[in-house]
Amino acid sequence: MTDRLSRRGFLASTAVALGTxxxxxxxxxxxxxxxxxxxxxxxxxxxxxxxxxxxxxTILMWSHFVPRHDKWFDRFAADWGKxxxxxxxxxxxxxxxxxxxxxxxxxxxxxxDLIQHIAPFSxxxxxxxxxxxVVQEASRRWxxxxxxxxxxxxxxxxxxxxxxxxxxSPDPGNYRRSMWQQxxxxxxxxxxxELLTGATEIKRRTGVPCGIGLSPETDSNMAARAxxxxxxxxxxxAAEKVVINSPEAVAAVEYMTRLWKQAETxxxxxxxxxxxxxxxxxxxxxxxxxxxxxWRTAMGTNPKIGDDVFFVPALRGPKAALAAQHVxxxxxxPKHAANPDAAKEFLLHYTANFPSVTYQSELYDLPGWPSxxxxxxxxxxxxxxxxxxxxxxxxLKNAASWSANIGYPGPSNPAIxxxxxxxxxxxxFGRAARGQVSARQAVADAERQxxxxxxxxxxRKLVGG
Numbered sequence: 526m527t528d529r530l531s532r533r534g535f536l537a538s539t540a541v542a543l544g545t546x547x548x549x550x551x552x553x554x555x556x557x558x559x560x561x562x563x564x565x566x567x568x569x570x571x572x573x574x575x576x577x578x579x580x581x582x583t584i585l586m587w588s589h590f591v592p593r594h595d596k597w598f599d600r601f602a603a604d605w606g607k608x609x610x611x612x613x614x615x616x617x618x619x620x621x622x623x624x625x626x627x628x629x630x631x632x633x634x635x636x637x638d639l640i641q642h643i644a645p646f647s648x649x650x651x652x653x654x655x656x657x658x659v660v661q662e663a664s665r666r667w668x669x670x671x672x673x674x675x676x677x678x679x680x681x682x683x684x685x686x687x688x689x690x691x692x693x694s695p696d697p698g699n700y701r702r703s704m705w706q707q708x709x710x711x712x713x714x715x716x717x718x719e720l721l722t723g724a725t726e727i728k729r730r731t732g733v734p735c736g737i738g739l740s741p742e743t744d745s746n747m748a749a750r751a752x753x754x755x756x757x758x759x760x761x762x763a764a765e766k767v768v769i770n771s772p773e774a775v776a777a778v779e780y781m782t783r784l785w786k787q788a789e790t791x792x793x794x795x796x797x798x799x800x801x802x803x804x805x806x807x808x809x810x811x812x813x814x815x816x817x818x819x820w821r822t823a824m825g826t827n828p829k830i831g832d833d834v835f836f837v838p839a840l841r842g843p844k845a846a847l848a849a850q851h852v853x854x855x856x857x858x859p860k861h862a863a864n865p866d867a868a869k870e871f872l873l874h875y876t877a878n879f880p881s882v883t884y885q886s887e888l889y890d891l892p893g894w895p896s897x898x899x900x901x902x903x904x905x906x907x908x909x910x911x912x913x914x915x916x917x918x919x920x921l922k923n924a925a926s927w928s929a930n931i932g933y934p935g936p937s938n939p940a941i942x943x944x945x946x947x948x949x950x951x952x953x954f955g956r957a958a959r960g961q962v963s964a965r966q967a968v969a970d971a972e973r974q975x976x977x978x979x980x981x982x983x984x985r986k987l988v989g990g
Contacts, residue, residue: 565909566881566884566885567878567880567881567884567900569601569878569881570877570878571605571608571874572873572874572877573609574609574866574870575870576866577610578609578610578611578864578866578867578870579610579611580611580612580863580864580867581611581612581613581614581863581864582606582611582612582613582614582638582639582864582867582868582871583613583614583616583636583637583638583639584602584613584614584615584616584637584638584639584640584641584871585616585618585623585626585627585630585636585637585639585640585641586598586615586616586617586618586623586640586641587617587618587619587620587623587641587642587643588617588618588619588620589617589886589889590799590802590816590818590822590889591818591821591886591887591889593885593886593887594882594885594886594887594889594890595617597881597885598615598885599615601875601878601881602615602871603615605871605874609867609870611864611867611871613871616637620642620643620743620798621742621743621797621798623640623641623642623643624642624644624946627640627642627646627649627857628649630859630861631649631652631859631861634860634861635861636859636861637859637862638858638859638862638863638864638865638867638868639856639857639858639862639868639871639872640856640857640858640859641854641855641856641857642855642857643694643743643852643853643854643855644743644746644852644853644855644931644945644946645677645853645855645931645932645937645941645942645945645946646687646688646855646857646942647680647687647688647937647938647939647941647942648939648942648943648946649687649857649859649942650680650683650685650687650939650987651939651985651987652859652860653687653688653857653858653859653860654857654858654859654860654862654865655685655686655687656678656685656686656687656688656689656856656857656858656869657684657685657686658869659686659689659869659872659873660678660679660686660689662873663689663691663873663876663894664894666873666877667876667894667896667897668894668895668896669894670690670893670894671693671893671894671895671925672925673693673850673853673925673928673929673930674690674691674692674693674853674854674893675690676930676932676933676936676937677690677693677850677853677855677930677931677937678690678855678937679936680936680938680939680987681936681989682765682938682986682987682988682989683986683987687857687939688855688856688857689854689856689857689872690853690854690855690856690893691854691856691872691875691876691879691882691892691893691894692854692879692882692883692890692891692892692893693850693852693853693854693890693891693893693928694816694817694850694851694852694853694889694890694891695816695848695850695851695891695921695924695925695928696747696751696814696815696816696848696849696850696851696928697814697815697816697817697836697837697838697839697848697920697921697924698713698714698720698812698813698814698836698837698838698840699805699812699813699814699815699817699819699820699834699835699836700713700714700811700812700834700835700836700837701733701805701808701810701811701812701830701833701834702833702834702835703833704727704731704733704811705723705727705811705812707726707727707730707731708722708723708724708726708727708730709723709726710723712835712837713812713835713836713837714812714837714840715837715840715841716840716841716842716846717752717755717756717780717840717841717842719840720735720784720812720840721780721783721784721787721788723811723812724784724787724788724789724811724812725787725788727788727811728787728788728811731811733808733809733810733811734788734789734790734792734809734810734811735784735788735789735810735811735812735813736789736793736801736804736805736809736810736811736812736813737781737784737785737789737793737812737813737814738793738796738800738801738951739781739785739789739793739794739796739951739954739955739958740793740794740795740796740797740951740955741948741951741952742796742797742798742948742951743798744796744798744801744814744815744851745793745796745948745951745954745955746849746931746945746948746950746951747814747848747849747850747851748814748849748951749950749951749953749954750849750929750931750933750950751814751839751840751847751848751849752777752780752781752842752954753773753774753777753950754842754844754845754847754929754933755777755839755840755841755842755843755844755845755846755847756773756774756776756777756780756842756843756844757771757773757842757843757844757845758771758773758774758776758777759933759934759935760932760941760944760950760975761932761934761935761940761941761979761990762934762935763934763935764935764989764990765935765936765938765940765979765988765989765990766990767972767975767976767979767990769968769971769972769975770968770969770971770972771968773843773844774968775964775965775968776843777842778953778954778957778964778967778968779957779964781954781957781958782957782958782964785958786958792804794955794958794959801813801814801815801819802815802818802819802822803819805819805820805823805830805834806819806822806823806826806827806830808827808830814848814851815851816851816852816889817836817887817888817889817918817921818889819834820834820836821887821889821910824910824911824912832913835917836917836918836920836921837920838920838924838927839927839928846927847927847928847929847933848927848928848929849928849929849930849931850928850929850930850931852889852890853930853931854890854893856872876893876894876897877897879892879894879897879898880897880898880900883898883901883904884904884909887910888904888905888908888909888910888918888921891921891924901922902922904918905918905919905921905922906919906922931945935989938982938987938988938989939982939987939988940975940978940979940981940982940983940987940988943978943982944974944975944978947974947978949971949974949975949978950971952971953967953968953970953971954967956970
């Protein structure tokens with residue numbers, strides 16, 4: 526099993542655009558592929574592998590919330606396999622099933638060669654290959670990786686990239702403009718306080734609740750962190766010490782309890798990742814924290830609602846205005862992988878084609894190496910897929926400035942990955958909102974859980990502090 530890619534081989538490889546020639550990532554704003562409509566997708570590029578490949582490559586990944594992406598990806602992966610002599614099989618499963626399936630395969634030491642998830646997988650660092658060689662080659666080709674993606678894939682304590690992170694999706698607020706106009710905020714809320722007052726008024730007037738989840742699932746985890754950060758709290762500090770038990774965290778939990786009591790319903794305690802999407806599309810939520818997928822779906826199934834959905838950046842709190850990423854691509858190669866060379870070569874091919882990834886996901890997936898998609902700002906200013914108005918997504922041009930990695934202000938270390946996967950934070954918020962414990966007790970209980978998790982990983986020298 527090879528764990529290092531040949532730099533000489535990469536330097537000797539040739540990048541060929543399908544139908545034109547040129548190096549991947551070297552396109553300028555004027556010469557790069559420019560999408561002006563649904564039929565004007567970017568041209569794909571091909572880089573010859575650094576070594577002869579063969580055999581099979583099996584990929585496990587989520588079923589994308591934008592179906593167009595998976596149709597493209599499956600064809601894209603198969604075409605690459607035919608070109609390099611590898612039989613590629615792609616298995617898509619529901620995003621909620623990916624962690625369980627990955628854990629099962631890793632425990633059994635057999636399964637897929639390449640696994641993708643959309644939330645932290647740092648807890649699997651001991652069982653996966655170091656991706657440093659892939660990251661180095663990607664950075665050599667395409668320049669600097671955005672810090673959000675780097676901090677979501679690199680463990681500074683072991684100096685290992687436990688996963689490869691070529692892309693991400695922001696987590697803006699999605700709001701119904703017609704409803705927020707009734708609350709006197711036609712441009713949506715800009716702060717957590719405005720969310721509370723506006724959503725409360727909307728529910729009073731229309732009966733339509735706000736949609737911030739409080740259940741053990743991905744979106745609720747993201748919302749919990751955005752709220753904590755905005756109040757000046759966090760799970761850990763920059764030195765990877767647990768700091769959740771703070772007055773700021775208690776204040777954030779108290780706020781969420783008020784929001785639930787005044788503007789939400791009990792449904793949020795049993796939501797799954799698709800629930801807030803479904804609520805917005807069905808006209809049963811005035812505001813959700815989500816990517817753009819719910820709106821994209823509404824554009825096709827309920828255009829009246831789709832045209833009424835607008836976006837706001839991270840809400841301002843007493844101390845900050847930060848949001849978690851909605852999706853952070855986590856590509857891992859387990860130590861049991863039968864074809865790690867093909868897995869790593871495919872990841873570089875996939876990343877080189879991030880203009881297509883972004884386009885075929887209808888601007889859902891943004892690049893971890895921005896130089897790869899120079900046309901991104903043009904797409905966000907003039908949506909290729911018919912947004913009304915065309916610049917509805919323009920606020921995402923600076924989304925990285927108001928987004929933070931899971932674990933901020935520290936890295937997404939294995940302890941943070943376990944805390945995320947065991948839903949410590951949404952459970953903390955949910956218990957207080959239900960009145961099962963006080964906000965102070967909920968935070969103290971979460972601290973005990975976190976301390977135990979951190980101690981386990983610190984004893985294994987995988988976490989600092």
